[in-house]
Amino acid sequence: MTPLDITTQLLQVLCALALAPAFLGWVNQCRAWLQNRAAPSVLQPYRGLRKLLIKESVLAENASSLFRFAPYIVFGTMVAAAAIIPSMGTGLPMSLAADGIALVGLLATARVFLSLAAMDVGTAFGTLGARREMMVGFLAEPALLMTLFVAAMISHTTSLPLIAAELTNRAPALYPSLAFTAVAFTMVLLAENARIPVDNPATHLELTMIHEAMLLEYSGRHLALMEWAAALKLFNYACIGFALFLPWGTSREAWGPAGLALAAPLLLLKLALAGGALALIETVSAKLRVFRAPEFLATAFLLAVLGLLVHLLLGD
Amino acid sequence: MGFTFSYLNGCLAMLLAWGGIGLAGLVRPRSVEFAGRTLFPLGALCGAALAALAVASLAVPAEQTVLPLGLPGLPFHLRRDALSSAFLALLGATSVGVSLFAAGYFRRGEGTAPGLLCLEYHVFLASMGFVMLADDAYAFMVGWECMALSSYFLVTTQHRIPEIRSAGFLYLLVAHVGAISILLGFGVLQGGSWQFTFDAMRSARLDPAWASAAFGLALFGFGAKAGLVPLHVWLPEAHPAAPSPVSALMSGVMLKTAVYGMLRVCFDLVGAPQWWWGLIVLGLGLGSAFYGVIFAAVQTDMKRLLAWSSIENLGVIFAGLGLAIVFRGSNLAPLAALALMATLYHCLNHALMKSILFLGTGAVLHATGERNLGRLGGLIHRMPWIAWLTLVGVLAIAGLPPLNGFVSEWLLLQSFLFAGRVPESFVNMLLPLGAAVVALCTALAGYVMVKFFGVIFLGQPREPTLAQAPDGGILERLGLLWLALGCLALGVLPVQVIAMLEPVTRELLHLPALSWGSRWWLLAPPAAGQASYGPLALFALTLLVVFIALLALRVSIRQRTRRGPAWDCGFARLDPRMQDTAEGFGQPIRHIFEPFFAMHRELPSPFDAAPRYRVAVGDRLWTLLYEPLAGIVRAAADRAARLQQGRIATYLLYSFVTLIVLLALVL
Structure with missing residues (x-):
């Protein structure tokens, strides 16, 4: 564990914390442009967080301590996840402690706590959101795992930095297996981050909502943590995508500090492009009925399994 | 006769002590206080001693003895080796928590008299231990039958209810059909020598066809006990019928005796399993896991839900076992060690976490008199101890880090992932698809557990009577606490646990000692690429972030918190019946x-008045x-x-x- 590794680690976590709301703001801005609306500033999510943080928190009368504690756990797991995804550099001390499978486990922990907290007050919307979130989750989680497995089988390890490093070392060629899983991963990203076509982040009071339904009873600092965690989740998913499908430019241990200096602007560029692509997908697709969401996710799961089969048939 | 100490004698003494405690229950059969306050805690103490002896003896070479008991000319042969020790440790450690809980659980007027119940319960424990020590087919079958019969009587504790009688009958039927198959399997294994000691079976050289026949009979017999689909039907009937501590033991420990039997037959008695046996076991295991979990998701009775979840978990265990057989049959010993370790680890995990859940339902059942999920809710306020301790089991069985369920899932997925070296190429293609099924089942288990915990403990009480539900007593809390601490320890210290269990894989696979961790906190199995998992570091990091967030919010902003009515999107009237019922929560699974x-x-019809x-x-x-x-x-x-x-x-x-x-x- 060199000082550079520790710097990379710290820098990466702080970057994730700082950039995640901006990335969300950027996606919203792109979407507004594409839909011919006046765009809110990229900084809008920060203003929202600040507002929520200073407001008082109103708890429902029968909320238990699980309800109060859940935002911290969800936030904590998302930050921990940000620490193990090689978004800027591959020399991450924390990535020893958690590989790709553990990352999926961490994300599942956040989902379970979010759903349990949503059921805690006992409103119709909360339980409905929790049920739908778990429905999305039980199909999206294995699809994500399969996506990671394809990359893991190509690089013979489940450690994310090693996967990123191994994929960078290879000549930039199109792997058919990775192409399948990239599509699957994009679908999982949309579903897990409550984006169109599975959920609509812009609506409340609609019978089709999932993520927002779970947060309805939260307010003040608890809501701020939940919103921040949601932004971090989107950021994390984008970075998982970069590590698996666009690993070039991630700093290597051998490159020294110069590698980090190169990786940071490259990450910004990738995020900008990914945000634009995400906004485009959301603009051109329509929201699915909730009953159709499992089909969408089953398609993602089958595509990921297909990617695995293609890898096994064609080899590396 | 000179008495020398050996771990085998020590374990045997503990089993005898259990028997003695059981008999002591008959002294005052009607006294709840005597059985509950004296005998059950004593039984827990014996369990702790048994677990300690078993853990200490894991690395000790095998010991044998012949008991001067049994039919003339057919004495009981006993043997303790690493495999026996591992399962005895499981039995002992689980029984501590369950016995402590049971001490506070049994009440007057619930069917069988407490003293008799105490006898049945301790005979059940002792016979499970005897099965794990048996070294001849005769002793094994005697232990096996005692186990089946004592648990049958425990299942039918409330024998005045006709459903419970018929559930008990179904259980007895399947148990005996399975036992016949196991007996026939031993008959094949002796290979013409007509010696029914396990030593004779080890040295018998069976030709592949007969070995496969023995494997098939053992699979049928042990599969019936483990509840593999399609032999699972007794499980969702018998588990809910039994009193909760008994359900916990049946699900947590008794089902594992089937795993023990399979391991004993496939890796020890037969000697060298053939790889295609593994495919059958793997297929049955994955099928059971999937079938079990989707049925668990649609149940409305909380104990039935847990019974189906046991089918799922045993399916996962058998999937790991099958994988280990495939690798062993293909001479890939390091990979076989990984899969076998995943199997053993999941056995331990499931024993602890399923016991927590069954005991938790027992406490809820006693406090509310209700097993139907549709009439529960909001119990976290009234029963905080039971709720939070059950939450540990819920998170563990949902396979979430840093608890123990995730460790075995991680090991199992790793062994699936790096399977690509089996000589038969079509097996290479099939195995990763198994990983897809395991991933799906784990995610579904999360769904099931959110439903289980959310509907029972969270939300608003669905019935007004729930407002009077009392929390569990001190003994019940202690029992659950022991099991929950076990879950946490198995979750954050995998390297130490694996180092303890390693003699088993070494013994069964004839391997040299392997190093499973690169540091004391970092699990890094040799067969798993360069991947590693350090739950303690991950846990510490998450806690650190939580702590910093708490502190930063406290320091930087003036925290104000107010209680108010639930907002619920502005709807005025909030009714407990607006919450999802158990049926409602399972609806997506039913649909998909x-x-x-x-x-x-x-x-x-649209015109119905009601x-x-x-x-x-x-x-x-x-x-x-x-x-x-x-x-x-x-x-x-x-x-x-x-x-x-x-x-x-x-x-x-x-x-x-x-x-x-x-x-x-x-x-």
């Missing part, structure tokens, strides 16, 4: 996996497999009944003919 369920819906909507979910295997089978048995019985005329002359004729035939055979 509809072909697997036998569903019976009753829909109201509209009623009802849906019942049944098991298709009942109508597809069991009812035809029962029909055949009944028809055969009817045919056989024609022999019975009721006239004495006919019976005399039968005797005469039999005599003639026998004489003809002898002469």
